[in-house]
Amino acid sequence: MASQYRSVPSHDVPVVLSRNGTHGPVVYSLSTAGKDRGINRGDRVVDVQAIHPDLHVEIADLDGDQALMQHLVHWARRWCPWTAQDGTDGLYLDVTGASHLFGGEVRMLRDMVQRFAMQGLFARVAMAPTPLAANMLARFGAPYQISTQQNITTDLAPLPVTALRITSDMDRLLHRLGLKTIGALAAIPRAAMMQRFSNVAVDRNPLILLDRAMGHSPDPLNAPPDNVRFIARARLAEPVIDPMPHLKALVDDLCRSLADVEKGVRQLLLTIYRIDSECRTVQLATANASRDPAHLLRLFDGKLDNIDPGFGFDLLTLEALRVEPVLRIQENLDGKRDPQKDVAGLVDRLTARLGRDKVTWSTWCESHVPERVEGRVPALQGAPSAAPELFRDRPIRVLDPPEEVRVIYAVPEGPPSQFRWRGMLFKSTRHAGPERIAPEWWRDKPGTRLRDYYKVEVHDGRRFWLYREGVINDGRGAEPRWFMHGFFA
Amino acid sequence: MVSDSSYGQVLQFPQQVTFGRPALTDVLCNAAADAGAIGVVLAELGQSDQPIVWVQDYAARREAGQLYAPGLRALRSTQPILRVTVSHPRDVLWTMEEAATCAGLSAVIGEVHGAPAVLDFTATKRLVMRAEASGVPLYLIRSGDPGVLSAARARWRVGSLPSRLNPNDPQAPGVAQWDLDLFRARGRAQGRWVAQYDPTAAHTTNRFSLVPRSDAGSLEACGQSVQIGTES
Numbered sequence: 001m002a003s004q005y006r007s008v009p010s011h012d013v014p015v016v017l018s019r020n021g022t023h024g025p026v027v028y029s030l031s032t033a034g035k036d037r038g039i040n041r042g043d044r045v046v047d048v049q050a051i052h053p054d055l056h057v058e059i060a061d062l063d064g065d066q067a068l069m070q071h072l073v074h075w076a077r078r079w080c081p082w083t084a085q086d087g088t089d090g091l092y093l094d095v096t097g098a099s100h101l102f103g104g105e106v107r108m109l110r111d112m113v114q115r116f117a118m119q120g121l122f123a124r125v126a127m128a129p130t131p132l133a134a135n136m137l138a139r140f141g142a143p144y145q146i147s148t149q150q151n152i153t154t155d156l157a158p159l160p161v162t163a164l165r166i167t168s169d170m171d172r173l174l175h176r177l178g179l180k181t182i183g184a185l186a187a188i189p190r191a192a193m194m195q196r197f198s199n200v201a202v203d204r205n206p207l208i209l210l211d212r213a214m215g216h217s218p219d220p221l222n223a224p225p226d227n228v229r230f231i232a233r234a235r236l237a238e239p240v241i242d243p244m245p246h247l248k249a250l251v252d253d254l255c256r257s258l259a260d261v262e263k264g265v266r267q268l269l270l271t272i273y274r275i276d277s278e279c280r281t282v283q284l285a286t287a288n289a290s291r292d293p294a295h296l297l298r299l300f301d302g303k304l305d306n307i308d309p310g311f312g313f314d315l316l317t318l319e320a321l322r323v324e325p326v327l328r329i330q331e332n333l334d335g336k337r338d339p340q341k342d343v344a345g346l347v348d349r350l351t352a353r354l355g356r357d358k359v360t361w362s363t364w365c366e367s368h369v370p371e372r373v374e375g376r377v378p379a380l381q382g383a384p385s386a387a388p389e390l391f392r393d394r395p396i397r398v399l400d401p402p403e404e405v406r407v408i409y410a411v412p413e414g415p416p417s418q419f420r421w422r423g424m425l426f427k428s429t430r431h432a433g434p435e436r437i438a439p440e441w442w443r444d445k446p447g448t449r450l451r452d453y454y455k456v457e458v459h460d461g462r463r464f465w466l467y468r469e470g471v472i473n474d475g476r477g478a479e480p481r482w483f484m485h486g487f488f489a
Numbered sequence: 490m491v492s493d494s495s496y497g498q499v500l501q502f503p504q505q506v507t508f509g510r511p512a513l514t515d516v517l518c519n520a521a522a523d524a525g526a527i528g529v530v531l532a533e534l535g536q537s538d539q540p541i542v543w544v545q546d547y548a549a550r551r552e553a554g555q556l557y558a559p560g561l562r563a564l565r566s567t568q569p570i571l572r573v574t575v576s577h578p579r580d581v582l583w584t585m586e587e588a589a590t591c592a593g594l595s596a597v598i599g600e601v602h603g604a605p606a607v608l609d610f611t612a613t614k615r616l617v618m619r620a621e622a623s624g625v626p627l628y629l630i631r632s633g634d635p636g637v638l639s640a641a642r643a644r645w646r647v648g649s650l651p652s653r654l655n656p657n658d659p660q661a662p663g664v665a666q667w668d669l670d671l672f673r674a675r676g677r678a679q680g681r682w683v684a685q686y687d688p689t690a691a692h693t694t695n696r697f698s699l700v701p702r703s704d705a706g707s708l709e710a711c712g713q714s715v716q717i718g719t720e721s
Contacts, residue, residue, distance in 0.1 A: 346542070346587065346591040376572070385569055394560040460520065461652070
């Protein structure tokens, strides 16, 4: 789905969705106007653009399409309990025993098309005794075609053999044999044909596929399980102002339902429905999946102070937005708590109160530029790791950003002898260096200058990390400047 | 400290000096932007694989800079660090209190700059009680010497000293040396030492060593510090 149009093209403008192919973008999908102009799937976008200058190209969002299909699979359970996805653009619905609820099969099909149209989606529907037959009729048959066990052979007969979802090689082979329709294929004596296709995979063998379409061999529907929502509600008899007393029962309730399926929560959403029909939400996350009511309840400390309850609220819901499996494990025999779990709980509490980006673990990057070595990742996502071994002397603190200092030094590339930083004058007594760190050409901007780092000890024993940015006449700016970057222990 | 019935209190230099683990330890910086305090704390903590919680307020971050983990590794400190950045000292105290209950940590280190009103005697007393209940050592690194009351079980003042001679290059700084001044402690004599930390030493026990300060064989040199200690 193209999420945002720059402008909505008119109906006669061909619109194509592109994806990256081996030699540049190719057409992934196209509109009816595009089909009318003779554009095919798999054409290179540059070629098509040359032929049709008015072409409108959007980048295909395959992950978004897949996510939408997953939603539609569950949404389609409004008609029947068993639904499954078919490829990237199809849905199977097992409506056995469900059509009378919608006033018959024809009305049900019309209802489906209408409801898809209300979401801006164009649907072709067909009904048949087997999933494969329904699939073939929907893609290649007449609109709203309903086939029964009696007339399935005659209904499928005029369809091309491509409808059986065989490979293009097999399709070409069948065409050479003169078998262009399903009817022609079904009329051939099986024994001879089967021998010919004996080395073809089962799900690509046209005869076996035909058997499945006709209902001669089983073709069960594999429906994914329903999404379970872990949600606890508290309906109050009268509007109240303070949610805290009701929270404990909610959390207990939620944890009980999670414990039944051996799961723990990673993300929690508390929604407070006010009596003036507005709602307020509080969202929390945990570093490790947890279903410990005391711990979850503690995460709400201080989070509810800023909620404006208005004239009160009468409904509270607590939903586990993300759950992960948690197995019951025995903790230590000596009765002490697992230290790892303790740290995860601490991370949750700190993050809930201070914010996600304030509580962080380090990540490491192989780089010589000092500020790139260490990255930060929110503790809810990252894992603890020790710093990599460095063979260079590095300070224990750094200033971010480095502060400019005024330095007296032996021009052009000598060590600093005296410098003024934050209004104080320091005299260097000893120094180590320079350690030259060049910019990373694959990452830095073209004008970036190299740095010469010095470890400088001043008269009272403090050890600083200074660098000179650039050298004189390096063609990258004026006089080199000096910066204070860090402090040694 | 040893009590003797005939002579009263006898002040002694402890043979093996350790910070008052486990409890709250105040580490005061002698000068601005002096990273010696961190070096002392980390050298004292040694190696472990349990994480350290490190919390800094905005003023400390601006004055003294951020912690730089590759530099910790150079001090042979391998603990992963859970970094907490907050803006107000109140949140530093809250975080330290919260972290002090977590037994899976090797230490909790907080940094506060100056003498904010929230960091009073009561607040430090709370931290001490938490730390004593859980056994996690707490360190409060305070720059911009506040000189206010604290309930910390041990209070140190740390400054950098000129480093030892570098055997490879007489021009370059060598092994770091610090001036340690224990000016208030419970159950222990005050004292002043020169500490040196050599992360490259072969044996763990050799890395961190303390020698009595040559000009402070008597306690007169740190008389002022003792004064502060007795007041609090």
